Amino acid sequence: MSPIKLQFRLATPADINTLLPLIRSAFGGKQSRNGWTTEADLVANDRIDESGLLAKIVTPNGVVLLGTDPSGTLVACCELLKLDGGLGYFGLFAVDPRHQNGGLGKQFLLFAESYARETLGLTRMEMSVIWMQTELIAWYTRRGYTRTGEKRPFPYEHFVNAKAGAMRDDLYFEVLEKDLLAGTTITAAA
Numbered sequence: 001m002s003p004i005k006l007q008f009r010l011a012t013p014a015d016i017n018t019l020l021p022l023i024r025s026a027f028g029g030k031q032s033r034n035g036w037t038t039e040a041d042l043v044a045n046d047r048i049d050e051s052g053l054l055a056k057i058v059t060p061n062g063v064v065l066l067g068t069d070p071s072g073t074l075v076a077c078c079e080l081l082k083l084d085g086g087l088g089y090f091g092l093f094a095v096d097p098r099h100q101n102g103g104l105g106k107q108f109l110l111f112a113e114s115y116a117r118e119t120l121g122l123t124r125m126e127m128s129v130i131w132m133q134t135e136l137i138a139w140y141t142r143r144g145y146t147r148t149g150e151k152r153p154f155p156y157e158h159f160v161n162a163k164a165g166a167m168r169d170d171l172y173f174e175v176l177e178k179d180l181l182a183g184t185t186i187t188a189a190a
């Protein structure tokens with residue numbers, strides 16, 4: 001099967017109805033088991049709701065990026081949030097489980113990094129990954145991310161259907177970071 005060549009655009013509030021099922025199916029539930037990074041055995045919740053997603057789409061401090069196949073069908077997404085000092089946060093990264101492990105994640109991440117650098121002016125990108133997702137951490141490491149050693153608490157209280165979501169009480173995030181300028185040539189303006 002030839003790899004899908006993704007097209008990219010910014011999400012708008014009109015995308016919420018198709019975006020929400022994509023995110024939920026990638027992170028948890030039955031469909032996520034078709035992928036290779038399911039959180040279904042770690043967290044049983046809806047990940048995010050309409051209002052949470054809308055807030056990420058309309059924030060002036062970031063964007064939600066979408067990846068579609070050539071027919072316009074949504075297959076991937078992420079959020080990019082501008083923090084202080086050139087740092088950006090990469091989150092909500094999801095590829096439709098039916099299309100995972102076919103190179104779309106790598107294709108999407110590369111685009112997100114160039115968008116972060118060239119459009120948002122970011123110089124470093126961070127993300128947080130549940131510590132037990134060792135394959136995922138290894139995947140990011142192969143893409144140039146390094147563990148910072150910082151650990152962040154798992155926000156049980158903010159997760160949708162939080163009561164049902166607490167399948168374990170030992171979850172926390174590991175923070176990974178990448179220098180977005182490493183390996184790029186900075187050319188002085190004429």
Ligand SMILES: CC(C)(COP(=O)(O)OP(=O)(O)OC[C@H]1O[C@@H](n2cnc3c(N)ncnc32)[C@H](O)[C@@H]1OP(=O)(O)O)[C@@H](O)C(=O)NCCC(=O)NCCS
Binds near residue numbers: 038102104139142
């Ligand atoms: C993480 C995610 C976005 C990656 O997308 P993807 O399209 O599957 O990624 P790619 O096809 O580009 O890469 C697949 C990689 O998985 C590896 N892989 C596949 N099956 C694996 C397995 N069972 N164990 C470990 N690695 C595996 C492949 O070797 C490949 O890595 P490599 O290219 O470095 O060799 C996607 O899996 C996803 O949506 N996961 C659910 C949501 C999530 O966890 N998001 C990230 C939160 S931080």
